[in-house]
Amino acid sequence: MAEANKKDLILDINDLVIHYETEDGVVEAVNGLDIQLEHGKTLGLVGETGSGKTTTALSILRLVPDPPGVIKNGSIILDGKDVLNMPIKELEAIRGNLVSMIFQDPMTSLNPVLTVGEQIAEVIALHEEGGEKEAAQKAGDMLEVVGIPRERYGEYPHQFSGGMKQRVVIAMALACNPKLLLADEPTTALDVTIQAQVLETMKQLREKYGSAMIMITHDLGIIAEVCDEVSVVYAGQIVEHGTLEDVFESTLHPYTEGLFGSLPNIEERRERLQPIPGLMPDPTDLPKGCCFAPRCKYCTAECEKARPEKKWVNDTHYVRCTRYNEPDFKIERSER
């Protein structure tokens, strides 16, 4: 999507920069990040702890804690509306309605003193016409949609298991048919068989309601399962972006290659994993050049001079890596 038709986009983020200004220094969490997402599509944001994935998602709802968070630059256009310059009243109207979020930890994202039904009804009553009765009715419907019997409407979160709680959170997020769903590691806290159930439910519901989704995860397996497109995030910037096929089958960035090499894969039993050496750079002191350079086995002196620009290899696939300025450069994974 080099030059996409802007009006088809549910979300258009350009050159987003977010810093956390703390006493210990400026944490450069997001550094010039772009997302263009079409209606009904699913984008996977994959990256490690501290890569800025969650901060990006929070900024779409303008929920980045301020202070210390400061949005330094960039624009976020959500369904044609400028989120960063929106009055609070309008923001409150779209949160949970046009766009909603599923958090990682279902244990802490529910209110322990309200019944699950009341919590879902609350969202509906806030955003939709009609009385409390109607909201309660619809909340009951939503419970059934996510596979929880309506009879459990009056139970409290502590009476539910982890997987069931996450279903409640999903019901809440989908209650007002959002056009965009932000899912931040929605299944990380769950067991694998329950994770499979929840992912399946999310998939079915997204098809039913046609919502677009940003799936934030560190698990490339989940990406392969649910996403149309992938953005690989490193140190607050997208280092590689493309369709699933682009990124999985013709991997370009050394970091993406490193992620695949580190991952135990049940289909490919190897003798040893190939970890990425070293650690993520300190976000208060990012390198001047490519942020991945200190850990990259392909790094040259050129890489340390300046941040690499986007390089499009086809209409859907780009990479930020200085080495691709050399016409013959290839990473090892592409030899497979």
Added chain:
Amino acid sequence: MADTILEVKHLKKYFNTPKGLLHAVDDVNFTLDRGKTLGIVGESGCGKSTTGRSILRLIEPTSGEVIFNGENIVNKNREQMRLLRREMQLIFQDPYASLDPRKTVSEIIGEPLKLQKLVPDKDKRAERVHELMEVVGLADRLVNTYPHELDGGRRQRIGIARALAMEPKLIICDEPVSALDVSIQAQILNLMQDLQEKMGLTYIFITHDLSVVNHFADDIAVMYLGQLIEKAPSVKLFDKPTHPYTQALLSAIPVPSLKKKRERIILKGEISSPINPKPGCRFAVRCPYATDRCRTEEPKLVEIEPSHFVACHLTEGK
């Protein structure tokens, strides 16, 4: 005859709860050869951690035998256990919670040496700590830092160094990498593999992540609600999972590849309560193939082919 380091026989651990008797570990049996790795996998609440801790007697087993190096250790007294624990160590899941925040790296690694009075001399101890740090790949300059100054991967390296300080024979690793990012996870797994080769360690690797043990373990034991339901060499278990739960568990793992897609088996329902379990197979309520017999009669763990054990009525007699 293989050289057996550990044999667990009829291990049980029940907890009294206000709601009834919780069968956390219910008659688990296995043997483990020296220098090998056994992976114990299962979902939260299946009793895998309780099994690990009961073997070390950090939790007292309700009944059963734990035979370590030919000796049943269940009836050993405190002093005997203290000496035995030099040979059997534990690495914890959460590198954030398992290190004393008020101690420096060198104090943490040196503490077992001090407690076990192995190296009473202070200078010699510092030397040994230095060696251990080198073994696990911790830079020398970190010797006086505190855990909060370090990232998760380095903290887990401290946990490993501390466990290695005693020169143990058996290390029980309880989810040692699940709190870490993938790139760091791979570093730690490789380190553990190197140490095993170098020192001839035996591991019990407890995890919920089947793809991790596939790499690591020689044998895999799958647990469900306190019971061991399938045990086989890793390659066999992945190629030919036989228990319906193992099949579902394997199929539920998201595979980071577009080419090889497994048929997904989505289980209905969730793990049932381990409190006063009903008779019959504990997986029967979720099992797509359950028959009346499964609901009434508990299946026994049977060797269906050499070194492949399954507890399921459907595979009996095959």
